[in-house]
Amino acid sequence: MKRYFSDLFIGGKSLVDGLVVTTKALFQPIVTVQYPREEIDITPNFRGHIDLVLDPEKNTFRCIACGMCERSCPSECIQVKGKKVEGKKKKTLALFRLDFTKCSLCGTCVETCPTQALEFSNEYNLAAFSKEAFHYDILKRLEERII
Amino acid sequence: MEILSTLPPELIRMVFAAIIIISFIFLNAVMMGYLERKIAGHVQRRPGPMEVGFHGILQLIVDGVKLVAKELLVPVNVDRTLFRLAPILSFTPVILPLLVIPFSEKLQARDLHLGLVFIVSMTSINVMALVVGGWGSNNKYSMFGAMRAVAQSIAYEIPILLSMLAVILMANTFSLKEIVGAQQKIWFILLQPLAFIIYIISGVAETNRAPFDLPEAESELTAGFHTEYSGMGFSLFFLGEYTNMFTVASVATVLFLGGWHGPPLPYGEYLGIVWFFLKVYFLLFFMIMIRWTYPRVRFDQLLNFAWKYLVPFSLANILITAVVIKL
Numbered sequence: 001m002k003r004y005f006s007d008l009f010i011g012g013k014s015l016v017d018g019l020v021v022t023t024k025a026l027f028q029p030i031v032t033v034q035y036p037r038e039e040i041d042i043t044p045n046f047r048g049h050i051d052l053v054l055d056p057e058k059n060t061f062r063c064i065a066c067g068m069c070e071r072s073c074p075s076e077c078i079q080v081k082g083k084k085v086e087g088k089k090k091k092t093l094a095l096f097r098l099d100f101t102k103c104s105l106c107g108t109c110v111e112t113c114p115t116q117a118l119e120f121s122n123e124y125n126l127a128a129f130s131k132e133a134f135h136y137d138i139l140k141r142l143e144e145r146i147i
Numbered sequence: 148m149e150i151l152s153t154l155p156p157e158l159i160r161m162v163f164a165a166i167i168i169i170s171f172i173f174l175n176a177v178m179m180g181y182l183e184r185k186i187a188g189h190v191q192r193r194p195g196p197m198e199v200g201f202h203g204i205l206q207l208i209v210d211g212v213k214l215v216a217k218e219l220l221v222p223v224n225v226d227r228t229l230f231r232l233a234p235i236l237s238f239t240p241v242i243l244p245l246l247v248i249p250f251s252e253k254l255q256a257r258d259l260h261l262g263l264v265f266i267v268s269m270t271s272i273n274v275m276a277l278v279v280g281g282w283g284s285n286n287k288y289s290m291f292g293a294m295r296a297v298a299q300s301i302a303y304e305i306p307i308l309l310s311m312l313a314v315i316l317m318a319n320t321f322s323l324k325e326i327v328g329a330q331q332k333i334w335f336i337l338l339q340p341l342a343f344i345i346y347i348i349s350g351v352a353e354t355n356r357a358p359f360d361l362p363e364a365e366s367e368l369t370a371g372f373h374t375e376y377s378g379m380g381f382s383l384f385f386l387g388e389y390t391n392m393f394t395v396a397s398v399a400t401v402l403f404l405g406g407w408h409g410p411p412l413p414y415g416e417y418l419g420i421v422w423f424f425l426k427v428y429f430l431l432f433f434m435i436m437i438r439w440t441y442p443r444v445r446f447d448q449l450l451n452f453a454w455k456y457l458v459p460f461s462l463a464n465i466l467i468t469a470v471v472i473k474l
Contacts, residue, residue, distance in 0.1 A: 008456065015441070022190045022440040032193040 039125070047105045048121040049098060050078075052142040061142055062117035065093045069109035069118060077102040078109060093139060100126075100134040164256035168245045176389040180207045183435050190439040217378030222285070225375065229283030234376065234383035237276030241390040243269045248397050249324045251407040251419030262323040263311060263398075270353065270394055273387060274300040277355075277362060280384070281372040292371025295446065296362035299352060302453035303359075307349035309461035310342040313468045314402045323398075327406030334405040341464045343403045345457055350395035351434055352453070354388060358441040359449060366443075396430035397423070404430075 033040055052061045065082025077099040082091030110118045128134065151159065181196070181204065188195025196203030221227060247262040249255040259265050274296050281293020315321060317338065318329040329335075336343045352359035363371035373384045400406055404426045407419025444452070 004455075018440045019436065022436060025192055026186065026189050026436075028192060030189070030192055030194050034194070034197060 042122050042124055044122070046120070046122055046124060047107065048123040049100045049103060049105075049136060050109060050118050050138065051121040052096065052138055053117050053119050054142060054145055059146060061093060061139070062115045063093045063096065063113075064115055064117075065091045066114060068112045068114060072108045072112040074106060074108065075102040075104055096137070096139040098136045098138050100136055101131055161256065164246065165242075168256070169242060172242060172245070172386065172390050172393075175393050176386045177207045177211065179389045179392065179431065179435075180210070180385075182432070183438075186432070186435050187439050190436070211382070214378055214382040219380055220375075220377045222375050225285045226283040229279050230375070231380075233276050233280030233283055233372075234380045234387075236279055237273055237387040238383040238390075240269045240272040240276075241387050241394065244394045244398075245390075247323060248394075248401065249327055249406060250423050252324075252416040254417060254420055255324060258322060258324045261321045263315065263321045263326070263402075266323075266394065266398060267308065267311070270391060271300065271304060273391055276384075276387070277372045280376070281362075284372070284375040286375055288368040288370075289372050289374050292362040292368050292374070296355065296372060298446075299355070299359065299361060299449060302450050303349040303352040303457070306345050306453060306457035306461045307353060309458070309465055310339075310345040310349065311398075311402060313339050313342040313461070313465050316465070316468050316472055323401050323406075327401055327408070330405040330408060334403065334408070336403040336405075339403065339464070339468070341460060342468075343399070345461050345464070346399055346403065347430075347433075349453075349457060350399060351437060352449070354391045354395055354434075356388075356392065356434060357438040358443050360438075360443060361446060361449060392431060392434060393427065396427045396434065399430055400426040 052063055054060075055062045063080075065080055067080050067082075070078045070080045079095065079097040079099075080093070081095035083094040085092050105120075107120070110120065126134070184206070185195040185203075194202075196206040199205040199209050221230060244266040246256040247259050247265055249258070277296040278293045281289040281291075281296070284290075314326065314335050317335060318326040320326060320329070355362050361371075362368075363373065368374070373381055376384065400423060407423045409419070409422030409425075412418040412421065
């Protein structure tokens with residue numbers, strides 16, 4: 001008999017406590033975002049697809065077209081080509097392509113790069129209708145940033 | 148116009164009342180659906196519907212258009228007659244209680260002497276519709292939902308009637324208008340708080356709302372009795388549910404919260420409806436908050452709670468009320 005009433009009392013109290021929680025939540029600000037119209041700032045640690053680093057001093061890429069990233073990539077999704085330019089001793093970067101459909105964002109390319117020429121971008125809302133849209137020309141992306 | 152004058156005025160009045168009530172039922176369902184989704188959103192700290200119209204106000208109308216446009220699918224091996232009959236059976240009787248509810252002193256379609264009995268008998272037809280739908284669907288989940296609905300409504304019909312009886316003992320009448328009239332000085336919620344609590348709990352259970360939504364428990368029975376229904380078949384069940392909620396809340400307002408009584412307004416005989424609706428929608432808001440607060444009860448808990456707590460307490464309440472009145 002004592003159990004009967006204590007159950008009633010404890011149960012009733014927990015019901016009131018629950019209502020207090022939800023009533024409070026009802027008047028607290030909304031934490032979600034209406035996505036396509038509003039976007040939240042993405043954390044700088046976010047790993048998007050890789051991008052070439054823009055060297056602020058030279059105002060161009062740091063890449064020396066050594067091909068370390070291409071060789072270290074476990075998914076073989078990077079393609080780097082250099083070319084000889086008249087009057088320069090070393091090769092310069094001519095092509096840097098990334099097949100993002102295969103990339104697993106492991107970051108080995110970023111780590112192995114001897115000149116720290118690669119970084120993760122902050123691109124996260126990626127959507128397209130074809131597979132080819134994810135074959136990025138990373139060099140072109142950088143050139144767009146130079147201007 | 149000349150035809151109108153030959154008809155008995157009482158008939159015209161009833162036709163008008165029925166039209167207003169039916170259109171109000173649809174309006175109420177749209178408002179409640181919107182309110183429910185908005186409150187659900189804000190309780191979970193998201194905005195709820197925001198896309199269609201200002202703050203998603205037209206969302207339910209768009210949903211309604213979609214439901215009307217959908218194909219009425221009848222699965223193979225179902226009992227076609229029962230399957231078709233169930234949504235209509237669920238929707239039609241819920242209109243009738245609104246005919247006897249006094250929205251204000253003069254806004255009442257018909258003042259029956261046994262108004263409360265009429266309401267109780269009409270609302271209990273709803274469970275019949277659930278059984279017909281669940282049985283006719285030829286689906287084990289629907290059948291389970293229907294069986295649960297029956298057990299639940301038998302268990303909760305008793306405390307709901309007993310808690311009403313306490314008020315009837317005090318008001319000494321079954322007429323809703325006179326019950327409200329008896330609360331001119333003091334609302335019955337102050338004299339019968341226990342009966343009010345029992346009524347609200349059983350009322351939520353009667354309308355099959357969470358936390359007592361076992362007949363349509365999504366996580367256990369896909370959708371319970373309306374698993375097989377699509378388009379308007381499904382939405383008629385929904386209309387029935389929301390209208391039942393409105394009926395339960397307005398009966399609670401009439402019995403306990405003083406009906407149309409409130410601070411005096413000009414044309415109080417008619418504008419009492421403002422107070423009535425404020426009270427009703429407060430109760431409905433409360434019912435929605437309950438839904439988004441509490442988890443679903445287990446079936447044994449559901450029945451235990453009805454038979455072990457609500458029934459004894461309401462019986463004791465009636466006994467005390469009767470003794471006090473006799474003294």
